[in-house]
Amino acid sequence: MTSPLDKAGSGAALHSRQTPTFLVESLKRTALDQLGGIVRGLIKPTELTLHEIELESPGTRRADQESLALIKQREAALVMRYRQLLADSFDQLLSQAGVAGQAKTALSLLSEEELDQHLDAQRIAATLRIRHARALLGAEARFATLARSLGVPDTKHPIDPERLAELLVKTLQGQTVPDGLRDLLFKQYQAELSHVLDAFYSQIDTLLGAAGYGLHVPGMAASRPVAAPAPAASSTEPMMWEQVAPRHGAPAAPAPASYAAPAVPAGSPYPPAAPAAGHAGAASAYAGVASEQLVRELGLLREQLHQWRQQAGITGHSTLPRAPGQEAPIPGAQRRPLRTDELRSVASLLQGEDTSHFAEALAHGGGHLQTALRNEMLEGARKLGLDPQYTSLSPEEQDAIDLIGLLFEAICDVHRLWEEGRNLLGRLVLPYLKLALHDDSLFVQPTHPARRLLDVLTEACESNRGASPHDRELLDRAQQAVERVIAEYQEDLSVFEMAASELNELVQQQRRRIELAERRAAEAAFGRERLMQARQDAADALSQCVREYKLTAPVRQFLSEHWQHHVVQTLLRDGADSARHIGAMNLGQALVEIDIAAASAQGAVIADRLLLLMPLLRDCLASSGLDASAADEAIARLVRALAWPDVPRSIVTPIAVAAPLEAAENDSALRLVDHAEQRQINQDALSAMRRLSLGDWVRLIDDEGFERALKIAWISPLTSRFLIVNRRGVRELVATAEQLALLAQAGRLIVGLPDAPFEGAMKQVWKHLQRAA
Numbered sequence: 001m002t003s004p005l006d007k008a009g010s011g012a013a014l015h016s017r018q019t020p021t022f023l024v025e026s027l028k029r030t031a032l033d034q035l036g037g038i039v040r041g042l043i044k045p046t047e048l049t050l051h052e053i054e055l056e057s058p059g060t061r062r063a064d065q066e067s068l069a070l071i072k073q074r075e076a077a078l079v080m081r082y083r084q085l086l087a088d089s090f091d092q093l094l095s096q097a098g099v100a101g102q103a104k105t106a107l108s109l110l111s112e113e114e115l116d117q118h119l120d121a122q123r124i125a126a127t128l129r130i131r132h133a134r135a136l137l138g139a140e141a142r143f144a145t146l147a148r149s150l151g152v153p154d155t156k157h158p159i160d161p162e163r164l165a166e167l168l169v170k171t172l173q174g175q176t177v178p179d180g181l182r183d184l185l186f187k188q189y190q191a192e193l194s195h196v197l198d199a200f201y202s203q204i205d206t207l208l209g210a211a212g213y214g215l216h217v218p219g220m221a222a223s224r225p226v227a228a229p230a231p232a233a234s235s236t237e238p239m240m241w242e243q244v245a246p247r248h249g250a251p252a253a254p255a256p257a258s259y260a261a262p263a264v265p266a267g268s269p270y271p272p273a274a275p276a277a278g279h280a281g282a283a284s285a286y287a288g289v290a291s292e293q294l295v296r297e298l299g300l301l302r303e304q305l306h307q308w309r310q311q312a313g314i315t316g317h318s319t320l321p322r323a324p325g326q327e328a329p330i331p332g333a334q335r336r337p338l339r340t341d342e343l344r345s346v347a348s349l350l351q352g353e354d355t356s357h358f359a360e361a362l363a364h365g366g367g368h369l370q371t372a373l374r375n376e377m378l379e380g381a382r383k384l385g386l387d388p389q390y391t392s393l394s395p396e397e398q399d400a401i402d403l404i405g406l407l408f409e410a411i412c413d414v415h416r417l418w419e420e421g422r423n424l425l426g427r428l429v430l431p432y433l434k435l436a437l438h439d440d441s442l443f444v445q446p447t448h449p450a451r452r453l454l455d456v457l458t459e460a461c462e463s464n465r466g467a468s469p470h471d472r473e474l475l476d477r478a479q480q481a482v483e484r485v486i487a488e489y490q491e492d493l494s495v496f497e498m499a500a501s502e503l504n505e506l507v508q509q510q511r512r513r514i515e516l517a518e519r520r521a522a523e524a525a526f527g528r529e530r531l532m533q534a535r536q537d538a539a540d541a542l543s544q545c546v547r548e549y550k551l552t553a554p555v556r557q558f559l560s561e562h563w564q565h566h567v568v569q570t571l572l573r574d575g576a577d578s579a580r581h582i583g584a585m586n587l588g589q590a591l592v593e594i595d596i597a598a599a600s601a602q603g604a605v606i607a608d609r610l611l612l613l614m615p616l617l618r619d620c621l622a623s624s625g626l627d628a629s630a631a632d633e634a635i636a637r638l639v640r641a642l643a644w645p646d647v648p649r650s651i652v653t654p655i656a657v658a659a660p661l662e663a664a665e666n667d668s669a670l671r672l673v674d675h676a677e678q679r680q681i682n683q684d685a686l687s688a689m690r691r692l693s694l695g696d697w698v699r700l701i702d703d704e705g706f707e708r709a710l711k712i713a714w715i716s717p718l719t720s721r722f723l724i725v726n727r728r729g730v731r732e733l734v735a736t737a738e739q740l741a742l743l744a745q746a747g748r749l750i751v752g753l754p755d756a757p758f759e760g761a762m763k764q765v766w767k768h769l770q771r772a773a
Contacts, residue, residue: 039082042192056717064184120169129162134759135198139202312367340437346384407762411425418464455757462727514728529718541588559588562621692715710726721735722736
């Protein structure tokens with residue numbers, strides 16, 4: 001197997017390391033290029049967030065806006081300060097080189113504001129370390145090797161999340177930053193770093209590896225496979241995919257030297273295969289694997305895969321089908337496993353051909369893709385003239401076929417991809433199979449370049465029917481990326497990187513449109529809530545005004561229609577404390593009192609009070625859309641009714657108003673909780689839902705079993721309901737904390753940022769293999 005990049009390190013590399021001074025400068029330039037503009041991206045989003053809060057609650061964030069305006073004036077200076085601090089953190093590596101002990105730092109008391117900033121930085125660092133643990137793994141270990149070679153004291157390195165988080169604290173020193181503004185800035189800083197850290201750590205890892213600072217795996221020999229040591233019984237080191245662990249008591253499988261000499265669990269029907277000519281040999285035993293942990297994970301994955309195949313009854317040496325009229329194979333004839341280069345030639349031959357059967361297999365799931373892929377490869381091998389009597393698929397090649405099949409099916413199982421999205425995914429099956437035959441680190445290396453393309457492609461196609469011009473453009477760009485890989489990929493991984501970057505560029509451009517869609521959805525939901533709340537307040541005001549009084553029909557009609565509508569309008573347009581709303585409320589109370597007086601034949605009092613109410617009456621009728629003539633006629637009806645004490649009177653029956661948003665919501669996800677009102681709500685789940693904040697992500701399992709990544713776009717200041725939108729900013733759900741808690745109890749709602757599609761699919765593959773085993 002050809003090694004894409006020996007991230008495990010080698011003896012030759014250790015003797016040809018790049019000069020540390022030049023290497024540190026190169027790392028510093030990389031950090032400045034990737035991270036130097038982070039501060040510039042903080043101000044605009046924070047400004048928009050404050051503007052939205054100000055629209056909902058005028059005057060509440062005035063101090064934050066003023067402080068942000070001052071920070072914005074000094075934006076250029078702050079960017080330069082951040083870049084200087086970032087550069088200094090690398091320069092300190094050389095200035096501390098050879099120092100035996102770390103210089104003592106003078107201790108001083110921190111102010112409460114400084115303490116809060118450092119606590120915020122620690123929270124950011126903890127979140128980033130967890131979120132980017134896989135990408136950080138190799139880069140951090142290599143950096144530690146560099147630091148030890150320089151004789152630098154064992155301390156935090158410039159690339160550590162803790163150091164990066166502290167950079168913002170130092171950058172903002174001397175600035176007046178209120179607590180609310182600080183929270184927004186730090187949250188945005190975390191988001192900006194999250195967008196770039198995976199790529200940054202991957203580049204650092206690559207630079208250090210190329211410079212000879214490899215990760216030495218103890219006991220690794222260049223001429224023979226070596227079993228990875230079993231983890232200690234007390235180890236708490238997380239496995240490759242969290243929430244998934246090997247079965248209790250199962251021994252750790254030995255890691256393979258290469259796919260030419262796989263690890264064979266006890267009782268497996270697959271005998272060890274001799275190294276094939278198409279492999280690079282045992283010398284590239286750990287090619288493409290960044291650390292011993294990943295080697296172990298690959299071995300465990302393959303062991304589970306072999307057990308799964310044994311349970312499924314899939315034979316170890318699949319043979320080519322005989323053509324019609326061809327003689328049967330000679331009994332006892334030896335079958336030669338196909339060489340990897342032969343199978344890759346088959347994949348290259350078929351790569352540009354029709355792959356609609358792969359898309360159909362993805363639509364059906366349940367292992368159909370693996371079957372279709374085997375049949376396609378075997379038929380392609382026949383076309384190359386390989387003798388079906390003496391040729392078979394080796395277990396190593398079946399590993400690649402099964403893992404690719406399970407991976408692509410898992411992506412379709414978790415993410416809702418319509419027909420066009422499945423077609424695009426099906427087109428990539430053969431290029432990824434060819435890659436897996438060449439580079440097995442695809443399945444265990446979190447920063448593998450080919451993973452990013454599947455991540456971006458899935459995001460672009462998920463729930464995308466191409467209904468809008470923007471969605472159609474996204475699908476067209478996704479197709480271009482797929483066609484580029486099909487046309488250009490041979491063994492160069494940069495093809496995947498370039499295709500992913502081109503597609504991701506459009507995805508990022510559309511994020512601004514998505515943010516706008518989120519704001520519009522929030523504004524629409526808030527408008528509906530305010531309207532329903534105003535109607536409820538007007539209905540309550542009517543009930544309070546009329547009570548049990550018997551009123552004439554014209555007064556009842558006026559209060560129930562024109563006056564109630566007028567109260568709603570004044571609440572929405574002017575506010576509850578406005579003079580216009582107070583006047584409207586006084587008008588209703590006065591009309592009730594006049595009607596009561598009319599029943600007692602107090603004509604003079606009635607006339608005087610009606611004359612005083614004329615401006616309010618006309619304003620009320622105008623807000624209902626009546627012109628001057630219609631308003632005069634309505635007033636005349638009131639006067640005629642109030643002029644006669646014996647006119648029939650009755651009690652007003654206010655019409656009940658539906659609870660806010662209840663009539664507007666009919667989401668299928670809430671049907672589960674519609675009939676569960678009597679179910680006991682778990683208080684821990686309820687507390688977790690109430691802690692959700694703006695911008696948090698949740699994962700919802702819909703009625704068809706698809707997992708949807710959803711975002712909290714707005715929290716109602718009136719009812720505390722959550723507006724939840726999908727990745728495209730389209731409203732998916734409006735629900736209370738109690739309803740979300742019930743969904744969580746039912747296992748249909750998970751709080752937290754969803755995994756990247758590739759990583760999530762590999763988790764599903766691992767679970768599937770463990771269940772079968």
